[in-house]
Amino acid sequence: MTVEQEVEGLREELRGHEHLYYVMDAPVLTDAQYDGLMNRLKVLEEAHPELVTEDSPTQRVGGKPADGFEKVAHSRRMLSLDNAYDEADLKAWDLRVKGSLASGEEPRYTCELKLDGLSLALHYVDGKLVRGLTRGDGTTGEDVSSNVRTVKSIPLVLSAKVLKAAGLPGSFEIRGECVMPQGAFKKLNEEREAAGQAPAANPRNAAAGTIRMVEPSVVARRRLDFYAYFLLDTQGEMLLGSQEEALAALGKLGMRVNPRVATVGSIEEVWAFCQEAEPLRDTLGFEIDGIVIKVDAAAQQRRLGMTGKAPRWAIAYKFAARAAVTRLNGVEFGVGRTGKVTPVAMLEPVLIGGTTVKRATLHNPDEIARLGVRIGDTVSVERGGDVIPKITGVVTAAGDGKDIELPVDCPVCGRPLVKEEGEVDLRCVNASCPARLREELRFFGSRRVMNIEGLGEVMVAQLLGQKIDEAEEEDGAPVLVAEPLVRSIADLYRLTKAQLMAFERTGDKSATTLLEQIERSKQAPLARVLLGLGIRFVGERTAGLLAAQFGGIDGLMDATVDELTKVNEVGPKVAEAVYEFFQEEKNRALVRDLQGLGLTMRAEKKVTTEQLAGLTFVITGTLPTLTREAAKERIEAAGGKVAGTVSKKTSYLVAGEEAGSKLEKAEALGVKVVDEAGLLGLLEVVDIEGGGGV
Numbered sequence: 001m002t003v004e005q006e007v008e009g010l011r012e013e014l015r016g017h018e019h020l021y022y023v024m025d026a027p028v029l030t031d032a033q034y035d036g037l038m039n040r041l042k043v044l045e046e047a048h049p050e051l052v053t054e055d056s057p058t059q060r061v062g063g064k065p066a067d068g069f070e071k072v073a074h075s076r077r078m079l080s081l082d083n084a085y086d087e088a089d090l091k092a093w094d095l096r097v098k099g100s101l102a103s104g105e106e107p108r109y110t111c112e113l114k115l116d117g118l119s120l121a122l123h124y125v126d127g128k129l130v131r132g133l134t135r136g137d138g139t140t141g142e143d144v145s146s147n148v149r150t151v152k153s154i155p156l157v158l159s160a161k162v163l164k165a166a167g168l169p170g171s172f173e174i175r176g177e178c179v180m181p182q183g184a185f186k187k188l189n190e191e192r193e194a195a196g197q198a199p200a201a202n203p204r205n206a207a208a209g210t211i212r213m214v215e216p217s218v219v220a221r222r223r224l225d226f227y228a229y230f231l232l233d234t235q236g237e238m239l240l241g242s243q244e245e246a247l248a249a250l251g252k253l254g255m256r257v258n259p260r261v262a263t264v265g266s267i268e269e270v271w272a273f274c275q276e277a278e279p280l281r282d283t284l285g286f287e288i289d290g291i292v293i294k295v296d297a298a299a300q301q302r303r304l305g306m307t308g309k310a311p312r313w314a315i316a317y318k319f320a321a322r323a324a325v326t327r328l329n330g331v332e333f334g335v336g337r338t339g340k341v342t343p344v345a346m347l348e349p350v351l352i353g354g355t356t357v358k359r360a361t362l363h364n365p366d367e368i369a370r371l372g373v374r375i376g377d378t379v380s381v382e383r384g385g386d387v388i389p390k391i392t393g394v395v396t397a398a399g400d401g402k403d404i405e406l407p408v409d410c411p412v413c414g415r416p417l418v419k420e421e422g423e424v425d426l427r428c429v430n431a432s433c434p435a436r437l438r439e440e441l442r443f444f445g446s447r448r449v450m451n452i453e454g455l456g457e458v459m460v461a462q463l464l465g466q467k468i469d470e471a472e473e474e475d476g477a478p479v480l481v482a483e484p485l486v487r488s489i490a491d492l493y494r495l496t497k498a499q500l501m502a503f504e505r506t507g508d509k510s511a512t513t514l515l516e517q518i519e520r521s522k523q524a525p526l527a528r529v530l531l532g533l534g535i536r537f538v539g540e541r542t543a544g545l546l547a548a549q550f551g552g553i554d555g556l557m558d559a560t561v562d563e564l565t566k567v568n569e570v571g572p573k574v575a576e577a578v579y580e581f582f583q584e585e586k587n588r589a590l591v592r593d594l595q596g597l598g599l600t601m602r603a604e605k606k607v608t609t610e611q612l613a614g615l616t617f618v619i620t621g622t623l624p625t626l627t628r629e630a631a632k633e634r635i636e637a638a639g640g641k642v643a644g645t646v647s648k649k650t651s652y653l654v655a656g657e658e659a660g661s662k663l664e665k666a667e668a669l670g671v672k673v674v675d676e677a678g679l680l681g682l683l684e685v686v687d688i689e690g691g692g693g694v
């Protein structure tokens, strides 16, 4: 085999696996195996630069555009849609459509989920992705090709074979929606918050912001997905005879397409589809805000044409917003882990999408000013997928409304609040403020940090000698009812069983479990401890990079700003913050204290076996002892892969209590089903055969 052949063979293989992973959610390789193939390709390409092609899987992350994004005209305007809000609106639209078509001509309608992201136009020439454009003003978009290339559900190249199977020429335009899955959004916001940055408001904004970032390598690290919904020729006209055929062809090209579609013959069926689809909102893993209905036949679409800015042949049925109107009863100020003071709106309780909402965030003083909101006003409140409710505007101002007074002193410890130059937030800078300590401990014990089970809200309050019940919580400030047992995270490691059992609500069993969990956390890898220390701007990723670079805490504590800046991706702002943190004697003392108490704080060596290599698991329902996260970690550590949806490629479904549709699907497909014990059994085999025998 020549080098050329090996390189091309590797590319084909990698493309196939990217498709399985990012489009089908059904990977067959472990990450390590995938990386192995990718590394081999990189090595060959480095040795033979003349063989590098733009569509190689190694080239997803290329250079950034020199000066901003170029503006490029669309082949045909990217239109928006008229909205329908109920059955009557849909029926009226149906009549308009029929009125414009020849008499007796019955339109068929294709119904698709309306994904809440941003639309993109992708241009393929001779099977190669040459350009990706944002919608822009509809007529001209921005060329965001360098970022679009990093989205792994978008193929960089479509082989002659694939094009033939889909019955398509090599050059066309694909339009569709780019979304950030809720999981990726949540992770992004957790990282932003851990790093002291303001969270993104919703997945749509996060996706739109990401696709317009100047640094493709950062874009590549965030998971974005693309769902294709239009297939156009190079002139911007429908390439095939109907939308139904277009969606089928897009699927054959290896694009992700809308997971729920139906082409139906009447508006009654359209309405039924809308009603069935609405409850899916909470199960899809990405946000949808309605249903798009399109006249299916291209010829009919052409005849119907468009009005001002929207086509007559399509309409968007919008789900009821997850919003409500209620009265602002008051504002309290919460103090977070980093001392950030957040105004929290106390609302007249109101039901939004099945949840009673009593509080909503007002973000910061600037936001209060922007909204012009006063106590007593009637306000609109919105609740998005994973986001805390927020106030979006004043509906009616109260005649006797009261201004929201900003606190001068910390509502919890009473020390003066600080607002730094160029920052929007008020901050309590007292490191021993009880509210800060409470949040710090809860963060330290949380799953993503030290994963200390049992260190929940009530336990933390007891440890701090604070009393929390409904009444006090409404007041915000914790009331001290006992001498605190814990004054810093190090004190956690000095707790005794007798102390814990003295608490009203803690029995022998929970005291023992908590102590075991605390003991276990001493082995937590350095990255987690760094995250738990709450150094400004150090989120999960930065903590991981620092840990990998320095290997242990000692080197890191003594690193100079220069040395810190040399760490890949660590900029001067972060380096400065880390340096300053470890210059403070009290922080150094804390680290030494933790070392003395037995925390190992060493960088993680990934011990993985390959026993479950090639096996794909799907986890569903509630497992009796393992959290899903833990089960996933165990499977991955043994070389297995965890996917989100069941397919024929799934090796095992791990089903816990209340397993629903996934179990049904697995059974229908003949996929093996195991319970937690079964999974542990599989892992044990690995432990003995793979990791054991030392």
Ligand code: IVH
Residues within 6 Å of the ligand: 078, 079, 080, 081, 112, 113, 114, 115, 116, 117, 118, 119, 177, 229, 258, 292, 311, 314, 316
């Ligand atoms: S069709 C002229 N199909 O919704 C047709 N749009 O409110 C316009 N969207 O700009 C697009 N899912 O960003 C279409 N399955 C889908 C969609 C969809 C989401 C977005 C798209 C569009 C907006 C219109």
